[in-house]
Amino acid sequence: MDRSGKIIVKAASGVEELGNADRPMKTNSLFCLYSCTKALAGIAVMQLVEQGKADLDAPVGDxxxxxxxxxxxxGRKPKRAITLRHLLTHTSGLGYTIFHKDLLAWSLQNGKVNECDGHFDAFMSPLIAEPGEDWNYGIGIDWAGEYLHRVTGLTLGEYSKKNIFEPLGADDIEYHLLPENKKRLVAMHARGEDGKLSVIDHLPMTYEASFDSGGGGTIGSIESYLKCVHIFMNEGVGANGARILKAETVKAMLQDQLGPVREIMGSDPLERTIEGAVPVCTLDTSQVQIQLSLTRSNAFAGNKLPAGSDSGPTQRLGDEGRSLDPPGITFQITFDPLPTGRKAGSVNWAGLPNNYWQVDPESGISTMLCSQSLPFADPAAMVPWLECETEVYKAVAQ
Incomplete structure (x- = not known):
């Protein structure tokens, strides 16, 4: 999609369900978007901030x-109160059980369900870090969505439909799958150790959740999703002219949010291994990185270059590389240009079943690829995404 909202190219390949030739993939097929949801929830919560109904830096305990x-x-209490900014930037000290082995062990020992089970009880978990002192991918944005629910009296889905989706004409995005749309939902798949895909059940988190998950609960089409995140390209205005956020709000969301954390720690919390930023159910991404020679601005959070590998054209990272570019509010900011053509200052994130999106304000280009396959970081999805992005930038340049 370009800056005006025109679709530069859209394509579909394969089938919606493996083994079912009667269900070819379509450009308006519906996908469980998982963590792509986070940016949408962030937009909604930042509207509350604009309205004076929320304060990013005030404790949320009330x-x-x-x-x-x-x-x-x-049983230890944290040194400081958790704020809305902490929740929106993964600095609250609250983590995902599927991302943190110690938290997963605690969950199993205490008979707790994990976040993918679609029950709100799963988010009643202990802290794994002091609020404001570390970056840990986690459940903060789900709690931010619940904050909105309690302040407005509307579910996150109800609020988003009224204030974001409908104004932008994003008709194919929702927090709970409508019965009439079930036939359009792409089936979930998993790649086994033999390398073959098979159909598996959808996780309850996005299919039959008991609440609207701001961290991963939306279902939608690629075009509808891009209509929403397009506002990051146009200072808060959608391609149809609808203003969703103020320009200064978008500017604030696009700023590196870890300055205070670095001051407290005396180091960069993003200098971590891949285990801290991607789920346990993830393939080794090193081969993807080596193949594409990615720079510091890795394709997705947590992709740390293996020791001794080529860190890309800039050659300024040393052997260890860096696992993450700095986070904005609910997404990642690209620090350096990518070999694909993506410019510095772009924003991006992803979803568990190999869904990837990015918005490049400088170039006026936004792209997205959706799969419905596990585990995360499957080269069969990541490589085509980056190859397609490269071709889009080449075509626009010509």
């Missing part, structure tokens, strides 16, 4: 006592 009273697994 609205979310469960968060305000959160402790470590050993």
């Amino acid at each position: 609205v979310l006592p469960e968060v305000g009273n959160a402790t470590f697994s050993d």
Whole structure:
């Protein structure tokens, strides 16, 4: 999609369900978007901030006592209160069980369900870090969505439909699958150890959740999703002219959010291994990186270059590389240009079943690729995404 909202290219390949030739993939097929949802929830919450109904830097305990009273697994209380900014930037100290082995072990020992089960009880987990002192991918944005629900009296889906989706003409995106759309939902697949795909059940998190998950609960088409994140390209205005956020709000969302954390730690929390930024159910991405010679601005959070590998054209990272570019509010900011043509200052994120999106304000280009396959970071999805992005930038340049 270009800056005006015109679709530069759209294509579909394969089938919606493996083994079912009667269901060819379509350009308006519906996908479980998982963590692509985070940017949408962030837009909604930032509207509350604009309306004076929320303060990014005020403690959230008065609205979310469960968060305000959160402790470590050993009963220790945190040194500072959790704020809305912490929740929106993964610095609250609240993590995902599927991303953190220690938290997963705690969950199993205490008989807790994980976040993918679609029950709100799954988000009642202990802290894994001091609020404001570290970056840990986690459940903060789900709690931010619940904050919105309690402040407005509307579910996150109801609020988003009224204030984001409908104004932007994003008709094919929702938090709960409508019965009439079930036939358009792409089936979930998993790649086994033999390299072959098979159909598996959808996770309850996005299919039959008991609440609207701001961290991963939307279902939608690629075009409808791009209509929403397109506002990051045009200072808060959609391609149809609808203003969703103020220009200064978008500018704030696009700023590196980890300055205070670095001051407290005296180091960069993003200098971590891949385990801290991608789920346990993830393939080794090193071969993808080596093949594409990605620079510091890796394709997705957590892609740390293996020791001794080529860190790309800039050659300024040393052997270890860096696992993450700095986070904005609910997404990642591209620090350096990518070999694909993507410019510095672009924003991007992804979803568990190999869904990837990016918005490049400088070039006026936004792209997205959706698969419905596990595990995350499957080269069969990541490589085509980056190859397609490269071809789009080449075509636009010509």
